[in-house]
Amino acid sequence: MTQLIAKRLVATGAVLLALTGIVFLLQKLSPINPVHSYLGANASAGAIKVESKLLGYNRPIADQYLRYVGNLLRGNLGESLRTRRPVTTDLGAYLPATLELASFGLLLSVMLGAILGLATSRKSLGGGFFRVFMLLGASTPPFLLALFGLIVFYHDLNWLPATGRTSLANPPTGPTPFLTVDTLFHGEWFGFTDAVGHLILPGLCIAILPAVSIGRVFRSSLVATLRTDYVRTARSKGLREIVVLWRHAVRNSLGAALSMTGLQVGLMFAGVVVIESIFSWPGIGLYVAQSIPFGDFPAIAGVTLVLGVGYVLVNTVVDICQAVADPRIKL
């Protein structure tokens, strides 16, 4: 087991190295000269040349890459061309909101996916309705969902807020990055319900697409499990269908759905960028969406690295969990 985990961790390290390599190459490809932007728009060609040498931009590529990785490890991601602050500082300010939204979205998509998978695996339970729901869910762009949500639940019904993370002027900053937890921690009940209300629309918008994929995989593995001999045995023992389902079938069908969940996190991150910019959610998605028109590559690279590392780590944890839960799996 330890050996398996060690092997998986080595692979994760290699993937992370590749990620930094790709981002580094993109930085080299991008038309923005970091030295030029560092010195300002009026820098003379001579000054740029001198500074390039000083900052090591005239060294061999491999050498520059090693320095780049070294800087990353020290938490130095360069300076944003738009905000003129270190990217690390910006990310620190924007990341908590994204963490909260993405966690909430992931929770929603797993719950929705489980419901969809269970409902469509059976003939009864309105399977047809859920099938149509899944097809529509898989075909609707997240931003269209957001537009509908805003029109119906904000404009027409006025049930949910449209933008931001909270209505409080001075939201508590507490022990965790999560506003929902912090407000509870400080005993602000209104703040808590308000924060949850702000989460619902954007959370749903990023959750639907992943939920459909999770539901599909869960359904097909559930259907396969329900056809196996041991399930037939359980049924012929006279067990009630619900017991057969929960005790015997669901557990053995979770594996594929779990790895699909890990993979869907990548899709969800892309959704986060779009949805945050619609709902003015103060997270790194909004940050990157605002950086795009400025061609602010250091900021975009920083967000790419953070989301990429998050995705790789989530999938590593999922794989290890699966290997621990199911000894048949070899990493």
Next chain:
Amino acid sequence: MAVAEPYVAPSTGTVRGLAALHGISRRMSRASMLDRAAIGVLLLITVMAVFVPLIAPYGTDTIVGDAFAHPTWHFLMGTDDVGRDIFSRVLYGLRTSWFSALAVIASGVLVGGSIGLVAGSAGGWIDTVLMRFTDVFLALPGPVLAIAVVAALGPSLPHTLLAVAIVWWPFYSRIVRGEVKALAARPHLNAARLAGVGRVRLAVRHLLPGAIPATLVTASLDVGNLVLTLASLSFLGLGAPEPAPELGAMSAQGLPYLLTDWWVPVMPGLGILFLALASNLAGDGLRDLMGER
């Protein structure tokens, strides 16, 4: 099914592949109404996309009336903030979305498929190296990387397509390699080898055809995802610049008018929904026709 070698099980390998392709027209007549309708709609979209300039009632940049005119028979989807006909722009946008998605899928199948074919048929260290390379790409979040690639190259439609193509191939390389590996163990491959067939001919004539059905089904189920991903990138401003009729970008530019003139941002989004729905239904239909899971 015309099977020459009697020892090849009729439902396996190359034979299955060719038969599946051959049998499509025959099975089409037995397909469900929905499957037929979806594939028909998709063909219709393709034909319409080619002839958009003849179909669209107005040009993409022509100011045809007042700004923010409600959807009426005259302007089916209303007009936008400068008085352009949204319906015409959505038609042109559908063409861009559809052809972009097809181009990226084609490149994914071509690049990923070639890598998978070489890896699967060569085996040994070539297989290991190529598949490790593929795994690294599979382990990274594609859509997020695509954003970074476009941002580095500068926003434009070709750059967006290139960026998505870069992250879209690894999946196909896995699928083709898997099919090829499974096929390589079949008796007809041994027969071909004994008959002295060369490596390249073995790969192209005896392995590749067997991998086609699975790849085709995967690709057709994948087009819907790709349409959505491209639309999201366009929504973020990572597509053709301003006046170009791109559905995602049109929706994003119409966002400020959502609560007063809803049709400006919503109609282009509905266009995406329509295209993705048609391709998802057609993908399901094609899967049923080919008898694959």
